[in-house]
Amino acid sequence: MSRATSYHRPGTVEQALALLAVEGNVALAGGTLLNADDDPTPVGMVDLQGLGMTAISVADDRIELGAMVTLQDLRQDGSVPPVVSDAARAELPSTLRTLATVGGTVAVGDPDSVLLAALLVHNAEIHVAGPDGTGGAPLANALSANGPCEGRLITAVSLSIGGTTAHEAAGRTPSDTPIVSATARRTGGLTTVALTGVASTPVLVDPADPTSGLEPTGDFRGSTDYRLHLTSVLTDRALASLGGAS
Numbered sequence: 001m002s003r004a005t006s007y008h009r010p011g012t013v014e015q016a017l018a019l020l021a022v023e024g025n026v027a028l029a030g031g032t033l034l035n036a037d038d039d040p041t042p043v044g045m046v047d048l049q050g051l052g053m054t055a056i057s058v059a060d061d062r063i064e065l066g067a068m069v070t071l072q073d074l075r076q077d078g079s080v081p082p083v084v085s086d087a088a089r090a091e092l093p094s095t096l097r098t099l100a101t102v103g104g105t106v107a108v109g110d111p112d113s114v115l116l117a118a119l120l121v122h123n124a125e126i127h128v129a130g131p132d133g134t135g136g137a138p139l140a141n142a143l144s145a146n147g148p149c150e151g152r153l154i155t156a157v158s159l160s161i162g163g164t165t166a167h168e169a170a171g172r173t174p175s176d177t178p179i180v181s182a183t184a185r186r187t188g189g190l191t192t193v194a195l196t197g198v199a200s201t202p203v204l205v206d207p208a209d210p211t212s213g214l215e216p217t218g219d220f221r222g223s224t225d226y227r228l229h230l231t232s233v234l235t236d237r238a239l240a241s242l243g244g245a246s
């Protein structure tokens with residue numbers, strides 16, 4: 001049964017923010033999590049479809065993805081960096097990719113999201129609108145703040161483009177959500193590595209010491225020690241795949 005007690009479809013960001021200020025109202029993007037959630041708490045749905053935010057635009061060395069760009073759009077737009085496009089494909093089956101959005105993925109901050117890891121190595125910044133105005137922040141900071149979207153709307157995510165990338169993952173099967181994955185990018189002599197499956201959200205780590213500070217929670221898919229072992233092995237493999245590229 002639907003959790004929705006009311007449905008709103010604002011036409012502007014300002015109208016959406018006014019609706020989200022009402023207790024019990026939540027933003028509805030693709031609905032893949034919100035509508036599938038078995039949490040019985042009733043909510044008022046503030047549908048973001050009327051706000052646009054579906055553009056993908058490239059300027060200088062950055063690409064901007066509107067918050068309502070779907071994961072399928074990321075697959076199909078040739079200007080999206082390859083590791084981001086591949087991660088969008090790995091994240092969800094095609095039936096859900098046509099619904100799930102970039103903004104929803106960032107707001108959820110799933111620890112196993114290979115798409116978030118791909119965004120992190122591309123120096124993603126999120127753009128938000130809130131009662132206090134608009135602003136931006138590095139995705140890494142927003143994820144570690146755990147809930148930066150409270151009362152705010154993510155309007156876009158921008159990425160730096162270019163560089164060489166590599167992705168390594170270990171799962172129960174090749175098509176399963178990875179237990180741990182490592183995504184690496186090298187550009188201008190700078191190497192960045194992002195991991196999934198080792199913290200409460202995907203994280204950027206020191207490529208030379210990737211397990212430093214990590215204490216992954218073990219579960220039926222992998223113990224703490226196994227996840228730390230995978231972290232070292234997969235990071236080494238991803239860095240080896242980058243080779244001497246700069």
Ligand SMILES: Cc1cc2nc3c(=O)[nH]c(=O)nc-3n(C[C@H](O)[C@H](O)[C@H](O)COP(=O)(O)OP(=O)(O)OC[C@H]3O[C@@H](n4cnc5c(N)ncnc54)[C@H](O)[C@@H]3O)c2cc1C
Nearest residue numbers: 027029030031032033034100101103104105107110113154
């Ligand atoms: C079968 C299945 C498998 C899944 N597998 C994965 C997976 O492997 N990895 C993964 O990360 N997720 C997974 N999910 C969860 C979900 O599909 C993704 O997190 C998805 O990307 C959410 O996007 P959405 O647009 O559908 O968000 P919605 O379901 O519409 O919203 C999710 C949350 O984000 C908030 N939100 C949405 N857009 C914004 C915005 N612009 N600004 C502020 N807040 C916003 C909503 O209020 C809500 O709290 C899975 C879900 C299902 C049903």
